[in-house]
Amino acid sequence: MPKHSRRLLSGIGLLTVLALGATACGGSGDDGSDAKKSVSEADVQAALQKGGTLTVWAWEPTLKQVAADFEKEHPGVKVDLVNAGTGNDQYKALQNAMSAKKGVPDVAQVEYYAMGQYALTKQLTDLKGFGADKLSASFSPGPWNGVKAGGDGIYGLPMDSGPMALFYNKKVFDKYKIKVPTTWDEYVTAAHALHTADPKAYITNDTGDAGFTTSMLWQAGSRPYTVDGTKVKIDFADPGAGKYTATWQKLLDDKLLAPVTSWSDEWYKGLGDGTIATLATGAWMPANLASGVKNAAGDWRVAPLPQWTAGDRASAENGGSALTLPELGKNEALAYAFVEYANAGKGVDTRVQGGAFPATVAQLNSPAFQNTAFPYFGGQQANKIFAESAANVADDWSYLPYQVYANSVFNDTVGKAYVSRTKLADGLKTWQDASVKYGSEQGFTVEK
Amino acid sequence: MTVTTTDASSGTASRRTPLVRTAPRLRSARRRPEAGRPRRSVLLTVLTALVLLYSLVPLLWLVISATKTQEGLSRSSGLWFDGDFALWDNITQTFTYHDGVFTRWLLNTVLYVVVGAGGATFLAVLGGYALAKFAFPGRRAVFAVVIGAVAVPGTALAVPTFLMFSNLGLTNTPWAVIIPSLISPFGLYLMWVFAGEAIPVELLEAARMDGASELRVFFQVALPLLAPGIVTVSLFTMVATWNNYFLPLIMIKDPDWYPLTLGLNSWNAQAATAGGQPVFHLVITGSLITIVPLIAAFLLLQKYWQSGLAAGSVKE
Numbered sequence: 001m002p003k004h005s006r007r008l009l010s011g012i013g014l015l016t017v018l019a020l021g022a023t024a025c026g027g028s029g030d031d032g033s034d035a036k037k038s039v040s041e042a043d044v045q046a047a048l049q050k051g052g053t054l055t056v057w058a059w060e061p062t063l064k065q066v067a068a069d070f071e072k073e074h075p076g077v078k079v080d081l082v083n084a085g086t087g088n089d090q091y092k093a094l095q096n097a098m099s100a101k102k103g104v105p106d107v108a109q110v111e112y113y114a115m116g117q118y119a120l121t122k123q124l125t126d127l128k129g130f131g132a133d134k135l136s137a138s139f140s141p142g143p144w145n146g147v148k149a150g151g152d153g154i155y156g157l158p159m160d161s162g163p164m165a166l167f168y169n170k171k172v173f174d175k176y177k178i179k180v181p182t183t184w185d186e187y188v189t190a191a192h193a194l195h196t197a198d199p200k201a202y203i204t205n206d207t208g209d210a211g212f213t214t215s216m217l218w219q220a221g222s223r224p225y226t227v228d229g230t231k232v233k234i235d236f237a238d239p240g241a242g243k244y245t246a247t248w249q250k251l252l253d254d255k256l257l258a259p260v261t262s263w264s265d266e267w268y269k270g271l272g273d274g275t276i277a278t279l280a281t282g283a284w285m286p287a288n289l290a291s292g293v294k295n296a297a298g299d300w301r302v303a304p305l306p307q308w309t310a311g312d313r314a315s316a317e318n319g320g321s322a323l324t325l326p327e328l329g330k331n332e333a334l335a336y337a338f339v340e341y342a343n344a345g346k347g348v349d350t351r352v353q354g355g356a357f358p359a360t361v362a363q364l365n366s367p368a369f370q371n372t373a374f375p376y377f378g379g380q381q382a383n384k385i386f387a388e389s390a391a392n393v394a395d396d397w398s399y400l401p402y403q404v405y406a407n408s409v410f411n412d413t414v415g416k417a418y419v420s421r422t423k424l425a426d427g428l429k430t431w432q433d434a435s436v437k438y439g440s441e442q443g444f445t446v447e448k
Numbered sequence: 449m450t451v452t453t454t455d456a457s458s459g460t461a462s463r464r465t466p467l468v469r470t471a472p473r474l475r476s477a478r479r480r481p482e483a484g485r486p487r488r489s490v491l492l493t494v495l496t497a498l499v500l501l502y503s504l505v506p507l508l509w510l511v512i513s514a515t516k517t518q519e520g521l522s523r524s525s526g527l528w529f530d531g532d533f534a535l536w537d538n539i540t541q542t543f544t545y546h547d548g549v550f551t552r553w554l555l556n557t558v559l560y561v562v563v564g565a566g567g568a569t570f571l572a573v574l575g576g577y578a579l580a581k582f583a584f585p586g587r588r589a590v591f592a593v594v595i596g597a598v599a600v601p602g603t604a605l606a607v608p609t610f611l612m613f614s615n616l617g618l619t620n621t622p623w624a625v626i627i628p629s630l631i632s633p634f635g636l637y638l639m640w641v642f643a644g645e646a647i648p649v650e651l652l653e654a655a656r657m658d659g660a661s662e663l664r665v666f667f668q669v670a671l672p673l674l675a676p677g678i679v680t681v682s683l684f685t686m687v688a689t690w691n692n693y694f695l696p697l698i699m700i701k702d703p704d705w706y707p708l709t710l711g712l713n714s715w716n717a718q719a720a721t722a723g724g725q726p727v728f729h730l731v732i733t734g735s736l737i738t739i740v741p742l743i744a745a746f747l748l749l750q751k752y753w754q755s756g757l758a759a760g761s762v763k764e
Contacts, residue, residue, distance in 0.1 A: 061723050093698070
């Protein structure tokens with residue numbers, strides 16, 4: 001096995017060159033670290049007394065206030081909050097720094113889907129020895145499953161979560177007297193009705209998005225990835241995936257999906273003018289709607305995510321990230337103190353006020369949170385729907401230990417179903433093959 | 449028909465060929481008066497117009513879009529104005545957003561361009577002159593290395609460069625952007641060719657005969673002759689450094705040292721971040737402000753730029 005994990009170590013890099021460089025320099029740092037690090041509450045207090053500077057890489061906007069509050073509470077501590085890019089950009093930078101063994105931040109924001117590759121190669125500190133295991137009941141199931149990254153360690157504390165819901169433009173639905181769908185079959189019917197009534201309007205936009213597709217599979221009960229250390233199984237042929245592809249294929253065949261890429265200016269435009277009528281996405285969306293689609297304030301509402309079987313309450317997570325302690329970072333006790341403050345302590349309320357969606361049960365269940373009326377949604381208490389969704393997320397989903405790579409080839413494989421006659425199910429099969437091939441090349445034992 | 453007779457007298461073997469060859473030459477000579485005013489080709493004019501349109505439409509879009517508010521951007525068509533004319537307001541906002549960080553990025557870019565591109569030009573001029581005018585062993589090897597370096601895309605070297613700078617402890621400092629920018633193989637090659645053509649060896653020899661030191665020969669004789677080439681190379685390196693994205697992207701993580709390219713991208717990325725605020729109007733206005741200095745440089749220096757490009761293309 002050591003030979004195996006060495007190959008793994010060398011393989012899992014975003015950039016092959018880098019990964020090779022890392023092996024050449026010697027993977028010594030990782031070999032002897034089986035003894036779990038442990039930091040006690042007293043160590044944390046001592047570190048806070050002593051003070052020091054923390055480098056935090058994160059793009060989450062509400063952390064700015066949290067860092068300022070933390071500095072105020074602990075005068076000796078300086079938090080250097082660096083936005084090293086959103087998502088992939090930051091992972092590349094992080095991977096570069098880890099390979100160079102220099103400039104690695106003390107705390108880094110990592111999305112749940114991307115944690116596997118860092119956790120498996122032990123580039124993130126297992127926080128069990130820091131007392132993080134005692135916090136398991138504090139977080140909702142989806143995110144907590146996320147920070148375990150398919151293993152038995154705890155590689156970060158959940159920062160935000162994205163239990164899914166259906167955001168819909170009520171004005172458009174009312175105008176054409178269309179019923180808000182509660183099942184995905186009704187969703188297809190509504191898509192037809194809307195596009196017939198207004199050929200410029202679409203039920204939603206989708207040009208192929210790995211995160212969205214995996215979340216939809218998650219809700220449909222599909223579990224395409226099974227991970228056990230370096231043993232991986234990839235299978236997109238289970239019944240759950242079949243339900244998803246059958247339904248989504250109908251929308252693709254009849255061209256009922258707006259060919260607009262999410263987050264583009266066209267997308268913001270479509271959300272504002274009613275040509276994109278719904279979004280099935282994570283509960284972090286309200287802040288983006290409020291700041292990016294101001295002209296449609298009052299038009300939008302939130303409904304529970306449509307179901308695969310009428311009367312069910314299944315949900316899934318879409319997006320969300322944790323704060324982690326990279327193994328090569330310094331000042332672990334202080335770093336943990338900050339992460340705990342931001343994600344399980346006082347920082348959570350600050351971030352919720354700033355518009356972030358929490359991953360902590362206490363906030364999700366608090367009456368103050370649930371009764372918050374959103375002026376953007378015409379006064380609707382949308383958090384009730386989000387909180388219920390969070391509680392209904394199945395916690396047995398896992399991503400691949402190299403999901404970042406897999407997602408990067410999504411558009412070359414599944415993406416074809418969006419632009420050609422390739423069937424969605426065939427696209428998933430091609431994605432599966434590409435993921436299997438890459439996994440085998442990287443030294444994983446991959447079973448189809 | 450004097451031409452034919454002279455040719456015929458030159459020899460029997462070549463008798464036929466010159467006859468055939470001279471015919472078109474004579475005909476073209478008759479046309480010569482028209483050559484001063486080239487014939488207009490409708491096809492070429494249309495093609496040029498299309499290319500012009502293709503290159504100007506994005507600029508037009510940029511200028512028009514910079515006059516719109518964030519809401520205006522999404523409610524109006526891309527190639528016409530929205531009701532509100534918000535250009536001045538956008539410019540003010542661009543310079544004041546996030547505590548005026550845009551000014552900082554602008555100054556960073558200027559620093560990288562002045563020191564990086566300026567240094568690159570200076571080194572290219574020195575090197576090109578030396579390679580063109582001094583014979584020394586290993587010149588061919590230098591030539592091979594330079595040509596090879598032109599062929600290697602900078603992107604391919606970025607990661608090894610990062611690891612090297614990381615070990616030197618220079619990442620996240622302006623040096624990490626400036627030092628790699630100092631090397632411009634293409635600029636060196638251009639200066640080399642240009643110096644070979646533009647400086648007559650006799651002139652250098654004359655100067656040396658008069659007792660001028662090598663430094664004086666370079667600065668007072670060679671340098672003035674090289675001016676058009678220097679402008680060309682400095683424009684090249686300036687554009688490359690001003691627009692450089694990938695190098696600072698991997699080298700610099702501290703937003704205080706970002707150049708404009710990275711800074712604008714970070715504003716753009718805000719729109720794709722959960723909880724982030726889309727500021728497309730500021731990204732667009734910022735982009736417009738970013739290209740203004742480059743356009744100005746081109747307009748001011750285009751005379752030199754053109755003569756510099758053409759130099760060395762014709763062997764006299």
